[in-house]
Amino acid sequence: MTDQVALTLLAPVRPVAADALRQVLAQMSKDPGGNPVIPLGKLTGVHFARLLLLEATQDLRGSPIPANLIWMSDADAPLERHLEQLLEVAGEGLDQVFGACEGYPEPGRRDLAQRRAYLRAHIIPNQAVYVNTIGRTVAQVRQEDRLRDALEGFLDRVRGQWSGWDAATAREAIRRYVDDDPALRWARLPVPPPPLGWRIRQALDFAGLPLVIFLLSPVLLPAFPVWLWLLRRHEQADPAPHVAPAPAHEQTLADLEDWGPQNQFSAVGFLKPGWFRLITTLAVLRLVGFGARHLFNRGNLAGVKTIHFARWVMLNDRRRVIFASNYDGSLESYMDDFIDKVYWGLNAVFSNGFGYPKTRWLLFGGAQDEQAFKDFLRVHQVPTQVWFSAYPKLTARNLDNNARIRQGLSGTMDAAAARQWLKRL
Numbered sequence: 001m002t003d004q005v006a007l008t009l010l011a012p013v014r015p016v017a018a019d020a021l022r023q024v025l026a027q028m029s030k031d032p033g034g035n036p037v038i039p040l041g042k043l044t045g046v047h048f049a050r051l052l053l054l055e056a057t058q059d060l061r062g063s064p065i066p067a068n069l070i071w072m073s074d075a076d077a078p079l080e081r082h083l084e085q086l087l088e089v090a091g092e093g094l095d096q097v098f099g100a101c102e103g104y105p106e107p108g109r110r111d112l113a114q115r116r117a118y119l120r121a122h123i124i125p126n127q128a129v130y131v132n133t134i135g136r137t138v139a140q141v142r143q144e145d146r147l148r149d150a151l152e153g154f155l156d157r158v159r160g161q162w163s164g165w166d167a168a169t170a171r172e173a174i175r176r177y178v179d180d181d182p183a184l185r186w187a188r189l190p191v192p193p194p195p196l197g198w199r200i201r202q203a204l205d206f207a208g209l210p211l212v213i214f215l216l217s218p219v220l221l222p223a224f225p226v227w228l229w230l231l232r233r234h235e236q237a238d239p240a241p242h243v244a245p246a247p248a249h250e251q252t253l254a255d256l257e258d259w260g261p262q263n264q265f266s267a268v269g270f271l272k273p274g275w276f277r278l279i280t281t282l283a284v285l286r287l288v289g290f291g292a293r294h295l296f297n298r299g300n301l302a303g304v305k306t307i308h309f310a311r312w313v314m315l316n317d318r319r320r321v322i323f324a325s326n327y328d329g330s331l332e333s334y335m336d337d338f339i340d341k342v343y344w345g346l347n348a349v350f351s352n353g354f355g356y357p358k359t360r361w362l363l364f365g366g367a368q369d370e371q372a373f374k375d376f377l378r379v380h381q382v383p384t385q386v387w388f389s390a391y392p393k394l395t396a397r398n399l400d401n402n403a404r405i406r407q408g409l410s411g412t413m414d415a416a417a418a419r420q421w422l423k424r425l
Contacts, residue, residue, distance in 0.1 A: 002077045003135055004047070004074055004075065004076055004131050005074075005075055006072070006073070006126050006311050007075065007079060007083070008071070008124050009124070010068055010122060011068065011098060011101035011104075012067070012069075012101060012102045013066065013068060013100050013102070014101065014102055015066070017099070017100035018053070018067050018100065020100060021053060021100035022053060024037060024096050025052075026385070028051070029385055029386050032388035036093070037093040038051075038094065039090075040386075043075070043086060043089055045075050045082060045138050045139075046073055046082070046388070046390060047141075047308065047390050047391075048074045048264075048326045048390070049072065049073040049075075049387075050071075050072050050387045051070065051386040052069075052070050052382060052385050052386070053069055053385060054067060054068040054069075054382060055067050059270060059316070059320075060270050060273055060354060065316050065319070065320075066102075068315070069097070070322070074131070076138060083119060083120075087112060092110075094115055098118065098119075103121075104118055124313065124315075126289075127285040127289065127311075127312045127313060128286075128288040128289035128311065129292060129293075129310070130296065130307060130310040130325075131297065131309055133297070133298060133299050134293075134297045136399065140191070140403075141390070141394065141399055144399075144402035144405070145394060145402055147406060150181070150184060151178075151405065151425055152425055155174075155425060167415055167419040167422055168415055168418050170422055171413065171418045175188070188409050189410075190407070191407075205294070206293075209286070227280075231361070234276060235351075235358060235360065240356060240358045242357070242371075242372045243376075243379050244375050245378040249378075250378060252383055253381055257330075257331060258330060260392050261328055261392075261393060261394075261395050262327070262395070263326075263327055263331065263334070264325070265324065265327065265331065265334070265381065265384075266322065266381065266382050266383075267322065267323050267324075267377060267380045268315070268320055268321070268382050269321060269380045271319060271321060271352055272354050273354075281314075281321070285312050285349065288312065288349060299396060299399075299400050302341065302345060303341035303342060304338060304341055304342060305397070306328040306329055307325055307327045307328075308325075308327065308328075308396055310325035310326070311323070311324055323349075328395040335373070335374050338367070339367050343366070343368055344363040346366065346367040346373070347359045347363050347365070347366035347367055348363060350366070350367075356376055357372040357376060404421075404424055405421070405424050405425065408421040
C-alpha cells in the first residue's frame, strides 16, 4: 500500500509572457493526457492534475498581486518519484510552461538540475488535503476496473448456465474463472495492508493534535470565550454583499464543465483582513486536514461521497486561499450536497473569506442562505485551463464498487452476502 501526495507549485508570471502562456495552456487543454508539452497521461501514479493561470489583481488594500501559474497534482507517493518523473517526462515542456515565470533558468541553462531546483523552490505547502480513499493507487483503480469488465464478460458468456444457479454457486464459478485466468489471479489476493512504518506514523499524527490541544488547554480554555466574543464582533461588522456572477464569467466556467461524469472546481478568494481571521483560518484548516487524514478517509467527507481529491492552499503571503477539488456530477448537485449535509463545515472554512454570506458563531447561517452561497462560489470560481483525470469515466461510487467486487473474491460468504455481492456485477 502507498498513500497519496498533493503537489502544489506556485510561480509568478512575467507580464510580457502571460499571453504566450495562455496559448500554451490552451494547446495543452485540447489533450491533457497526450499533449506534446506536458503529457499528463504519461505520469504514472497521477490521479488528477491541473494547471491554471490566476490573472494579475490587487488585494483588499490595493496592493498589486502579479499573475500566478499554479500546478496541482494528486499522485501516489512518494513525492520524490513523482517530481523526478515529471522532470523526465516533461523536460523541455516544462520550459514552455514555467519559462513564462519569474526566475526560471534562462535558455542555455535549462538542464535537469536547474529545472529540478526551480520546481523545488516553488513548492508551497497545502493547508489541508482530502483523499477519497487513502492508499488506493492509480494502478489498483485501473486493475479493478478491468476486473469488473472481465467478470461481466464471463457472466454474459455463461448466461444460459448461471440463470439456474444460486448465489453461492455463481460466486464459486466466478472465483474458478479468476483462478484459471493468469491475468486475473492477482484479484484473489487481498489488497496489502499498510506497512508498519506507515501505521506508526499515522498513529503518532493522530495522537499529536489532541496532545497539543491538551497541553495548551490551560491557555486555550480561558482564551476561548475571548475568541467567541471577537468572532461575533467580526461577524456582525464584516460586509457581506450579495454579488451575482457575471453572465460571461458563468459561460466561461460552464464551457469547461460536464464533459463526463467527473468535474473540476477551482475557487480563489481573499481572506478577510486582520490577524483574527488569519489565525481562525489556520486553526480551522488544521482541523480539516486532521479530519481528512484520520476520520474521513474512506470515501465519505462528512456525508459527501462524490469527491475524489480536494485541497485548501494559502497563496500570496496568506492573503488569498485557493480551494480545488475533483468531484462527480454537476456543480449544482455538488453545491446542494454540501449545503444539505455539511453546511457547518463550509461556514467554518469559507466564512473567513471576504464577501461570504453572514454567519452566526462560525457554523450557522452562511451557506444556509443557498442562493447567496452559490453566487459567492461562482463569483470566486476561476477557469481551470488544463485538467487531467487518469480515469475520467469512473465515479467515486464506481471505484468503491469495483474495490468491493475484488474483496468479494476472497473469504467466505453466506447466501445473503453472496446475493448482495452479485448485485455489484
